[in-house]
Amino acid sequence: MNPSLTEIFTDFASLFFPNHCLACNGALVKGEEIVCTSCISEMPQTDYHLYRENALKARLAIRIPIVHAVAFFKFAKSSRVQHLLHALKYKNHPEIGVMLGKVYGTRLRDTELSSKFDLILPVPLHESRKRKRGYNQSSKFAEGLSEKLDIPYSDSLLTRARNTQTQTRKTRFNRWQNVSDVFLIKDVNGIKGKRILLVDDIITTGSTIEACGQTLINNGCFSLSIACLAEA
Numbered sequence: 001m002n003p004s005l006t007e008i009f010t011d012f013a014s015l016f017f018p019n020h021c022l023a024c025n026g027a028l029v030k031g032e033e034i035v036c037t038s039c040i041s042e043m044p045q046t047d048y049h050l051y052r053e054n055a056l057k058a059r060l061a062i063r064i065p066i067v068h069a070v071a072f073f074k075f076a077k078s079s080r081v082q083h084l085l086h087a088l089k090y091k092n093h094p095e096i097g098v099m100l101g102k103v104y105g106t107r108l109r110d111t112e113l114s115s116k117f118d119l120i121l122p123v124p125l126h127e128s129r130k131r132k133r134g135y136n137q138s139s140k141f142a143e144g145l146s147e148k149l150d151i152p153y154s155d156s157l158l159t160r161a162r163n164t165q166t167q168t169r170k171t172r173f174n175r176w177q178n179v180s181d182v183f184l185i186k187d188v189n190g191i192k193g194k195r196i197l198l199v200d201d202i203i204t205t206g207s208t209i210e211a212c213g214q215t216l217i218n219n220g221c222f223s224l225s226i227a228c229l230a231e232a
Contacts, residue, residue, distance in 0.1 A: 071231035101144020120153035
């Protein structure tokens with residue numbers, strides 16, 4: 001390949017695989033992609049996957065029957081975790097979700113959780129919002145988890161029946177009202193009797209994941225567990 005073609009290819013590739021860390025904006029070194037090693041190791045991690053009983057499970061299990069609940073990172077405003085999630089959701093970087101799913105999936109693979117699920121399902125976006133964004137960020141996280149855990153995932157079994165208002169600045173009760181009746185199952189046989197891992201990008205009050213999870217339970221899944229990229 002001549003120098004000019006190499007330069008063109010490099011410039012094109014950088015559109016999809018930027019040479020700076022999307023969490024801290026620092027330069028990536030050889031062998032690093034998307035997020036630098038320093039950020040992965042220094043961003044606050046929950047280690048919930050090491051403990052069956054943990055803070056996330058304790059607060060979600062009050063309202064919905066779940067077996068496991070895990071979160072990769074602890075969320076804080078103006079943190080590298082927030083910068084990364086913002087880039088994933090709003091800056092057209094779906095590769096962040098896949099990469100973090102692979103990293104977290106590798107960690108889950110080394111625990112008892114590796115054999116606890118039959119199917120991974122992402123919390124769905126409404127079709128209009130998915131078209132506008134181009135992808136569902138939770139599906140990208142599910143995709144990465146699926147690859148490393150060798151567990152199938154589907155982004156078509158669950159649907160969002162109506163486009164809800166943004167949850168930002170809503171009270172917990174208003175968040176629940178906003179999502180309490182919006183999720184539907186396209187194919188009940190696809191989830192019936194399955195041990196399901198339901199995944200989302202971030203859990204704040206838990207209203208969305210609870211409403212979605214309750215729909216799965218009401219339609220016959222064998223058990224429900226939860227995973228998210230970050231817990232607020």
